[in-house]
Amino acid sequence: MTRLLILKLGGSVITKKSEGKAEIDHKNLSRLAGEIAEAKRKGNFRLVIVHGAGPFGHIPAKKYGLDRKVNTKTRLMGFPVTHQSIERLNLMVVEALQKEGLNAVAYQPSAAGILKDGRIKYFPVYVMEKLLRLDIIPVAYGDVLVEESLGAGILSGDYLAPYLAERLKAERVIITTDVPGIFASDPKRNRKAGIIREINSRNACSINIGNSTATDVTGGMKGKVMELLRLAGKGIESEVIGALEPGILKMSLLGKRGLGTIIKK
């Protein structure tokens, strides 16, 4: 089978917040869709896309306490509203990808899986494997799922992407963010912050990873890296790259390494 890449499109890259309301960043999104389409035509790979929800998820999730352990009743009230908001974003993301000629189909995580204690308890990948065999690009996303202990819980795209990579035996995971990689401190606060070129099991503990500045109900950069290190331990490499500079994503999809921060064993 052709090699498989998992691409995470960061919520911060494809959305923006304007006057407290969630908006899609059409310009970034359509440019990135174009880069994916170009790479897909040139390269020989299958692809799963997982996108973050940005404010489409964070605003309702915070409102209904899905990011903390409030009582189940409030969380349950937040389930329909939060999913609906995120699905609206997903529909626009898939549309942008289809416009560039990509064979992209929405993939609703909350229809496929459930969580327990914040981890995936059940999430079969059988249907996704079948879609990939047809060279369809499933477009999944950070979503609200049934959570066995709390009723409803958040499945972060940063957790779903490595999960799928492992289960689907991906070659590589590419994570796009609004900064050009992982920094030792927050580059938006400290202009002298430098990109960490490689994170591995040996240097991981000595690195002080800067946290994301934006509201993130899903754990920010530290959470991302922990999942990717776990994945690296199983032999699947990933790279966190910046998606605001044109051309980077395309190069990464076509196999170029060292564009951002590589996470390996």
Added chain:
Amino acid sequence: MTRLLILKLGGSVITKKSEGKAEIDHKNLSRLAGEIAEAKRKGNFRLVIVHGAGPFGHIPAKKYGLDRKVNTKTRLMGFPVTHQSIERLNLMVVEALQKEGLNAVAYQPSAAGILKDGRIKYFPVYVMEKLLRLDIIPVAYGDVLVEESLGAGILSGDYLAPYLAERLKAERVIITTDVPGIFASDPKRNRKAGIIREINSRNACSINIGNSTATDVTGGMKGKVMELLRLAGKGIESEVIGALEPGILKMSLLGKRGLGTIIKK
């Protein structure tokens, strides 16, 4: 556990075709959403909704040959476009239900199951059971699914509704259409056509069921009845009712029988 009802909202009831384009029938949809909400407040039942796609599905499905056995490449091109069109409808249906205060969440069939030779080969209901335990209303729909022999195939809502009824051990299935039940001939063509009050295994063969007038890529009324008779054989009764006359759906959800055509063993 509280009894479970499966409600099929007919594509012909919630959509319309205007100048060859698919449109939602907002007026009907919001009235029906209101009736469901009233019944849900008064009655004690859990609910799964399955809606048809109407022209949101039929138009692209016909265009790409998903309704017949054309070559796989064309069908595959139709998969993303057709699903996207149907999901757009689903988003609006869920929104209308949420507006009436219902705990409704989209449920994407193509993320959960696959077909083989036109039948469901794989479609676990584990996640749906969990949603129902939280008294969430999953809103599924007729969709395009991976089909093992042909690449892509149509899962009709009229097939999905009885499938879910059986797997989830529903008490009853309510099927809404744009005519007040099942007729011996097409009521839109023959004004003297009479409603059949009951269809069972004894009278089924002697009844000449009128076919639906509208474009229906999923088999029309005969296909519906065959599935419901099969379900009746397993002890789950259903009733086909008209949804254009106000109040009928609400009464049916609250347990009234004999409003349209009952299908029983």
